[in-house]
Amino acid sequence: MFLRALAERVSRPWNFRTLGSKSGPYHPIIAFIIGDGETPCRSGRIIVGRNFLSKRFPGRKLSLVRVLALGVAAGAVVVGAGYGWNGFEDSRAAAAGSSGFAGYVDVTATPTYAFEQPASDEAANVVLSFIVADPADGCTPTWGATQTLGEAEMNLDLDRRIARLVGDGGEVSVSFGGLANDELATACTDPRKLTKAYAAVVDRYNLTSIDLDVEGDNLTDTAAGERRAEAIAALQKKKRAADEDLTVWLTLPVAQTGLTEAGLTAVQQMLDAEVELAGVNVMTMDFGGRPTSMLDASIAAAEATHSQVSDLYENDGRAIGSQTLWRQIGVTPMIGQNDVPGEIFTLEDAAGLNAFARDKGLGRVSLWSLNRDATCAPNYPDVKRVSDGCSGVDQGDLRFVDVLGQKITGQLDSDVPEVEPTANAAVVDNPATSPYPIWDEEVAYVKGDRIVWHGNVYAAKWWTSGDLPDDPSAAASDAAWSLIGPVLPGDKPVPVLTVPAGTYPEWSTETVYQQDDLVLFSGRALIAKWWNQSDSPQAALEGATASPWRLLKNEEVQDILAELATAGPTAEPTAEPTAVPTAAPAE
Known part of the structure; x- marks a missing residue:
């Protein structure tokens, strides 16, 4: 019973091949100890490896103690082999993964x-x-x-x-x-x-x-x-x-x-x-x-x-x-x-x-x-x-x-497919599928303005006119444009955000402005950063951080429009944008 239990024990974890027989599962190694798998053990004696020992030692029988000792030794070999196989399989499975x-x-x-x-x-x-x-x-x-x-x-x-x-x-x-x-x-x-x-x-x-x-x-x-x-x-x-x-x-x-x-x-x-x-x-x-x-x-x-x-x-x-x-x-x-x-x-x-x-x-x-x-x-x-x-x-x-991250070169998704390289085709920008206006060398752009050029979106880093957005010779620190990313499938022109005409007064050189005062200048909405007089908002349009004026961001214009919608219309909407319609995210 002990040896059969041992046979069943060691045969399961490592998926060794078993053979069916009248007397149940048959393990080739354990069969050497307990018999041929077909002749049941007789009471008081155990026939050990009959097919093998009968040829080497005809008529010889082994005592139960010796058989048990041999069984334990053989079992140890099986267990060791099993653990060795497990270790091999574990190492192989680990190697198949990635970090x-x-x-x-x-x-x-x-x-x-x-x-x-x-x-x-x-x-x-x-x-x-x-x-x-x-x-x-x-x-x-x-x-x-x-x-x-x-x-x-x-x-x-x-x-x-x-x-x-x-x-x-x-x-x-x-x-x-x-x-x-x-x-x-x-x-x-x-x-x-x-x-x-x-x-x-x-x-x-x-x-x-x-x-x-x-x-x-x-x-x-x-x-x-x-x-x-x-x-x-x-x-x-x-x-x-x-x-x-x-x-x-x-x-x-x-x-x-x-x-x-x-x-x-x-x-x-x-x-x-x-x-x-x-x-x-x-x-x-x-x-x-x-x-x-x-x-x-x-x-x-x-x-x-x-x-x-x-x-x-x-x-x-x-x-x-x-x-x-x-x-x-x-x-x-x-x-x-x-x-x-x-x-x-x-x-x-x-x-x-x-x-x-x-x-x-x-x-x-x-x-x-x-x-x-x-x-x-x-x-x-x-x-x-x-x-x-x-x-x-x-x-x-x-x-x-x-x-x-040194020398850990994999990705969290180890099954990311490799993309076959394709020949670069000439990119023709289409206003109908571009989120922002196509770049025009004749137009002056201020800080935050966005344009599309050769299938990519760029944001102006400061006032610029005539500077090629994808100029390959311009160093990053000298380039007037910052690459944001590609034009995406399904892109459409971004709606221009406007506020009704007369919502804020036009800037005047004679007026004294306090912090948070709002004005319109060249069709743009700006807010005073501190007390000032006679300081033109033009510098803010050109990206000067020292200007006492700041352009309103799109989300601020959205809030203004929401407030106006709640309060009801007060004036006719202007056709010109009053905030930078392509303003960059706040930094």
Whole structure:
């Protein structure tokens, strides 16, 4: 009985070929010990390898003790072979995976981070954050609860900048959630609408990879977790039906001891809903308790998470080898000064974590955030206070993105298809399909004006006339135009924003203006930055920052129009724009 149990035990885990017989499963190695698989064992004696021993030692029989000893030894060989085979399969599966690096970008933070112009290869893959629920409509996705997807295109040129980065070989993923605001599943309780909300983001930006950053109240809300898992599973199923893939990473807070109970529940909910998780990414930041070093704390957190996720998969019947599982673990440190006083993730920590990630073969490394990857300027004296625009440490000439992402060359979506190069055709700009006017060398443009030239959108950096937007000989610092991104399929001329004539008085050299006074000048609406008299707004039109006047931005004109609509018409609308119709996003 013992040996048959051993035979069954060692034959299952490694998928050895078994042969059926009258007396049940037959294992070739164990059969050498217990017989030929057809002759049952007699009471009081065991025939050992009859077909083999009868030829070598005719008439000889072995004692039970010797047989058991031989059985244990043979079993050890089988077990060792099995573990060796498992290790081989684990290594092979791990090698088939890839490691990816992508830095988070806070899309709505100011100043706007130009992710579409990566300074290095390591910065070419980004995770744009965060999509959250509209406070007024929980099933409508927004960027940071401040801008709808359409408004982000109008005010931030987001679609165009994404297209530019992807066209240059970068990868864009989008993160849902974050610490502030409600994640979609928290606010949207209608399963159908929730799935449509996720799909709206994925489809608009042609995403093949998304990130679910679940923390705070969004994490402890288990009902929201179930809705989230079911909606993502439905979205993946829809993508598979269209022969498309959607990579999903689950990003969770972590302690040095691993995931919290709420975090483990979130992973389990994904498994229960049969979401195909690319992996679990842990935010190795804000540990508390003053860790000996941020590097040691990050490594401890990653190793603990690896063990926890392994248990979850095994309990779910999806046992994964240790090396393969590292491909499904990610780490995301907060570079520089963390939110917890005294916790500072240094460049040395970044180098150490990069070495750990490469040694273990982590599936993902990220950082929060690319917006912060710079030394704070002298005018920001309190570096212990977390900034959205700098790290709080002296980086010298180094960037965290280059140190942390060194030699991690994959993407979060390892199955991104390669695009076959095609011959460049001459681009003919069509006003009917261009969002902004076609560039004209005879026209004078002021700072912020936008034009289309050779299939791309440009913004004027200062007053300019006759300067070719795509002049190949102009250095970046000398070029009068800044490339925004390509003209997109479906683009149409952007409506010109106007305010009714007479809404504001025309500027006069005789008038004394106070701060926030509004005037019209050359058909443009401007606001006084401080007390002034006789200072022409012309300098502001030409981009002079020292001017006491500032052009109104499009969103400000939109607010004015909304107020006028509420109050009722007061004058005939003017045919000339009163704000820069192509104003660049505020910096």
